[in-house]
Amino acid sequence: VHEPFPTHRLKEFSCLTADDVSRISRIAGPAVEHPRHAVIRAEGARDSSVYLLVDGWVLSSFVLRSGERQILKLHLPGDMLGSTSMCVDAAVDSLTALTPVTVRRLPLEALGALMVGSPRIATALLLSAQKERIALMDRLAAVARSPALSRIAMFLLDLNDRLALIGQSRENSFRLRITQEQLGDLLGLTFVHVNRMMRQLDRDGLIVRQASNVHLPDLDRLRAVATVPVRRMSAQPAWLPPMSDTNDTAAA
Amino acid sequence: VHEPFPTHRLKEFSCLTADDVSRISRIAGPAVEHPRHAVIRAEGARDSSVYLLVDGWVLSSFVLRSGERQILKLHLPGDMLGSTSMCVDAAVDSLTALTPVTVRRLPLEALGALMVGSPRIATALLLSAQKERIALMDRLAAVARSPALSRIAMFLLDLNDRLALIGQSRENSFRLRITQEQLGDLLGLTFVHVNRMMRQLDRDGLIVRQASNVHLPDLDRLRAVATVPVRRMSAQPAWLPPMSDTNDTAAA
DNA sequence: CGAGCTGTTGATCTGCATCAAGGTCTGTGG
DNA sequence: CCACAGACCTTGATGCAGATCAACAGCTCG
Numbered sequence: 001v002h003e004p005f006p007t008h009r010l011k012e013f014s015c016l017t018a019d020d021v022s023r024i025s026r027i028a029g030p031a032v033e034h035p036r037h038a039v040i041r042a043e044g045a046r047d048s049s050v051y052l053l054v055d056g057w058v059l060s061s062f063v064l065r066s067g068e069r070q071i072l073k074l075h076l077p078g079d080m081l082g083s084t085s086m087c088v089d090a091a092v093d094s095l096t097a098l099t100p101v102t103v104r105r106l107p108l109e110a111l112g113a114l115m116v117g118s119p120r121i122a123t124a125l126l127l128s129a130q131k132e133r134i135a136l137m138d139r140l141a142a143v144a145r146s147p148a149l150s151r152i153a154m155f156l157l158d159l160n161d162r163l164a165l166i167g168q169s170r171e172n173s174f175r176l177r178i179t180q181e182q183l184g185d186l187l188g189l190t191f192v193h194v195n196r197m198m199r200q201l202d203r204d205g206l207i208v209r210q211a212s213n214v215h216l217p218d219l220d221r222l223r224a225v226a227t228v229p230v231r232r233m234s235a236q237p238a239w240l241p242p243m244s245d246t247n248d249t250a251a252a
Numbered sequence: 253v254h255e256p257f258p259t260h261r262l263k264e265f266s267c268l269t270a271d272d273v274s275r276i277s278r279i280a281g282p283a284v285e286h287p288r289h290a291v292i293r294a295e296g297a298r299d300s301s302v303y304l305l306v307d308g309w310v311l312s313s314f315v316l317r318s319g320e321r322q323i324l325k326l327h328l329p330g331d332m333l334g335s336t337s338m339c340v341d342a343a344v345d346s347l348t349a350l351t352p353v354t355v356r357r358l359p360l361e362a363l364g365a366l367m368v369g370s371p372r373i374a375t376a377l378l379l380s381a382q383k384e385r386i387a388l389m390d391r392l393a394a395v396a397r398s399p400a401l402s403r404i405a406m407f408l409l410d411l412n413d414r415l416a417l418i419g420q421s422r423e424n425s426f427r428l429r430i431t432q433e434q435l436g437d438l439l440g441l442t443f444v445h446v447n448r449m450m451r452q453l454d455r456d457g458l459i460v461r462q463a464s465n466v467h468l469p470d471l472d473r474l475r476a477v478a479t480v481p482v483r484r485m486s487a488q489p490a491w492l493p494p495m496s497d498t499n500d501t502a503a504a
Numbered sequence: 505c506g507a508g509c510t511g512t513t514g515a516t517c518t519g520c521a522t523c524a525a526g527g528t529c530t531g532t533g534g
Numbered sequence: 535c536c537a538c539a540g541a542c543c544t545t546g547a548t549g550c551a552g553a554t555c556a557a558c559a560g561c562t563c564g
Binding site for chain 4 (some may be wrong): 199
């Protein structure tokens, strides 16, 4: 049902040629499936790979010395998993399947060779890492400075946007495949408080829940409550030289 | 008194040749000085540059809709400033001089051309961005999950390490050129509470203060209190192909 | 030599954590 | 098809870390 090699995240800054994308796809390993709760890669592992999430939802997290878990990111299909760990010896985060998932491994050795041969690939990864950094800054600000209700509203709005891009949110309705406890670990709250806030959003008519489905009937009203970072990515950074293959030395 | 083009951050993953570094230095603008409190670049500005911090301390911050300020990073000499904004149209963060500073502008157009010509430069920036992302994750975890005292201890330990690298901390003593209010905005606390926690660290003998100087007499005891992320960067990622100039097409 | 930062301290308040106990749903094996 | 275990959600009572409010003191710099 899903495409075998989703590229919308790779293409988002449109600095890759069709050739670049197909070079990346050629170094990708086979599609591997994992059941719910499977750990795709554990924190601390010496794993020189990143993964392309083909289908399903994945959590990236690590545990603190206190034993508490911090969830770093909820990954959706098309996302690159584990790329932060490329600058360290042992993996920073654990990757855990939230639903049954399909991933494809990208060996860092091959990716490194590709980057050296085709600078636009390194540039695309750089821009994408910067984008993730901004998302992290926004969440830091939300956790540091805004109340629980606003954080949850922010999360729901952001998730809705990202799901809409991949056709998993229709008319602002989607399946919320994350528990309230996980939401708490993502936003720095206890599951008890997440529950109370969700009920309040429900009571106030800002969200409509049934079973694990969520509907956001009034985005503007929800935005009024939320911690809103308004950012527009530049589809094509003006400062980047135009795409061309002339500088490539990569072997196919 | 300071070198005109500090490169320790550029070289930290040792994937750049001496040539690469000198290419970067050649696109850098002249050293520009700013007084304390000067805004080097404001949030929202359409500024297609990054800056190399040559001397002095700089804060990166943005303001939330609520009017509160989130400080994202305390930058020290050698740091690249404003690089997150390369993937957006309007600058994400404001860069404010905490002390009198010297910076050199790196036009993104020139840096883009350099990256396209020399893939190792794009790779070095990618690794450095990933490192910053990890630092942000650690701070997110600290703000979300650890008490005020631990966050402040973590900040002091980290700052001491970074200052030691550039010779601004001797025997774990350094000048703390940031106000308690700014520390609060960095760690998600009020200045009142920062004050109380600093006094407590002082009272407990974990830090020794006089005027704006801080001494950390017992790192281990301070670490026992702190939120400690123990991470080792890989000096030279094993998966990167060895350095060489053969793939370069960059014009000098 | 006074104005405005910055640091310090006390009193009080509150958002969220903690503790505790049910209730509901889901999948599984008998 | 039912029983039942475990995961998940819900709700109440209570506690506390850190916010807020309010002074005031020391320092720095124009």
